[in-house]
Amino acid sequence: MSADGRVLDTALTRLVGVRHPVVQTGMGWVAGPRLVSAVANAGGLGVLASATMTLEQLATAIGEVKDRTGAPFGVNLRADAGDAGERIDLLIKEGVRVASFALAPRRELIGRLKDAGVVVIPSVGARRHAEKVAAWGADAVLVQGGEGGGHTGPVATTLLLPQVVDAVEIPVIAAGGFFDGRGLAAALAYGAAGVAMGTRFLLTADSSVPDAVKKVYLGTAETVVTRQVDGMPHRVLRSDLVDGLERSGRLGALARALRNAAAFKRISGMSWRAMLADGRAMKHGKDLSWSQVLMAGNTPMLLKAAMVDGRPDLGVMASGQAVAVIDDLPSCAELIEAIVARAAERIRAQQAVLAG
Numbered sequence: 001m002s003a004d005g006r007v008l009d010t011a012l013t014r015l016v017g018v019r020h021p022v023v024q025t026g027m028g029w030v031a032g033p034r035l036v037s038a039v040a041n042a043g044g045l046g047v048l049a050s051a052t053m054t055l056e057q058l059a060t061a062i063g064e065v066k067d068r069t070g071a072p073f074g075v076n077l078r079a080d081a082g083d084a085g086e087r088i089d090l091l092i093k094e095g096v097r098v099a100s101f102a103l104a105p106r107r108e109l110i111g112r113l114k115d116a117g118v119v120v121i122p123s124v125g126a127r128r129h130a131e132k133v134a135a136w137g138a139d140a141v142l143v144q145g146g147e148g149g150g151h152t153g154p155v156a157t158t159l160l161l162p163q164v165v166d167a168v169e170i171p172v173i174a175a176g177g178f179f180d181g182r183g184l185a186a187a188l189a190y191g192a193a194g195v196a197m198g199t200r201f202l203l204t205a206d207s208s209v210p211d212a213v214k215k216v217y218l219g220t221a222e223t224v225v226t227r228q229v230d231g232m233p234h235r236v237l238r239s240d241l242v243d244g245l246e247r248s249g250r251l252g253a254l255a256r257a258l259r260n261a262a263a264f265k266r267i268s269g270m271s272w273r274a275m276l277a278d279g280r281a282m283k284h285g286k287d288l289s290w291s292q293v294l295m296a297g298n299t300p301m302l303l304k305a306a307m308v309d310g311r312p313d314l315g316v317m318a319s320g321q322a323v324a325v326i327d328d329l330p331s332c333a334e335l336i337e338a339i340v341a342r343a344a345e346r347i348r349a350q351q352a353v354l355a356g
Contacts, residue, residue, distance in 0.1 A: 007344045008184075011171040012045075012193035015140060016098060016119055017072045019043030020340050021194025022184070023142070023173055024201040024332075026076025026100060027150070027318070028052045028300065029307040030209055031201075033061050037068035038206035038332040043340075047074040047100055052300050055086055062094045074098030074121070079105035092116040100142065102151070104129060107136040114139070121173070125153035127163040134168040141168060142196050145176030149199050149320035152176070152225065152235045165191035179322040181342025188343070189350075199320040206332045210310035214329060217317065221324040229316055230299045237317040245316075 024039040026049040039046030123142040145157025157176040171193035178195040228245035305315025
């Protein structure tokens with residue numbers, strides 16, 4: 001126990017200024033002000049998901065989080081977005097503590113944020129990507145193994161995490177398959193500075209996901225990795241809709257993607273020119289084909305159908321494999337308290353074993 005009363009004092013808690021080494025990931029349509037502030041007030045690091053927000057909506061969301069909590073929080077950004085610079089200016093202006101990225105930000109973006117005192121934490125799925133962002137000045141790195149929900153890779157957390165811990169000198173946050181205190185204790189034993197969770201925080205009382213959709217999650221044990229959502233490996237709950245997407249042909253998938261891109265254009269207020277510019281940036285940053293870029297238009301609308309509109313029959317539900325062992329909806333405060341207490345218990349038990 002540290003001098004200021006924290007049970008688990010790690011490089012992550014010291015870097016960010018939170019009480020507990022637990023991070024809530026920036027899930028699109030899910031990680032809004034209500035969930036983020038609940039996590040922050042519970043002592044974890046809550047992260048706003050901004051990819052589905054306009055710049056104005058992001059400013060409003062940041063203001064709402066600040067009204068709800070005085071604790072540190074973060075914002076997840078798309079490094080390849082056309083207005084990434086403006087969003088970074090907003091974070092700096094509003095004093096946001098952490099900028100997280102699903103795609104490695106350019107060296108100059110990292111520099112701008114660090115110069116302003118913002119902690120930069122990119123997410124990666126491979127050791128070489130962790131090495132790259134560490135060399136560019138990232139303050140910490142979040143590494144997600146294949147068990148995680150949403151866009152995911154093929155390597156399990158238990159293999160990927162030690163590779164990254166050994167490869168970089170900055171704090172490493174472990175994601176993919178974590179849901180309780182035993183997982184946090186295990187991650188710390190591997191050398192991580194904390195854990196990040198998405199599905200576990202989605203399934204809390206503080207999450208704004210409709211109750212009917214949460215019920216689907218709690219009653220489901222099977223996930224599947226599909227490329228039919230946006231052309232990239234995407235772990236989601238298996239459903240009739242996903243099975244139908246898997247059976248659909250390429251032309252049908254592209255036609256659906258164009259319809260969804262048009263729908264997202266109406267919601268976001270983006271022009272076709274701006275959307276194409278983002279598409280070019282996405283294509284370059286991830287080495288995608290144009291058909292994959294077009295299919296990426298599926299993602300926001302298929303997720304929104306379930307996570308906002310409450311229609312799991314019409315949308316996809318990103319999910320980590322941990323969904324199979326989750327059966328309750330605690331508050332964020334209850335969840336984080338239980339995780340930290342159980343982790344401390346397991347660490348003490350292992351210390352007793354070593355003491356003989």
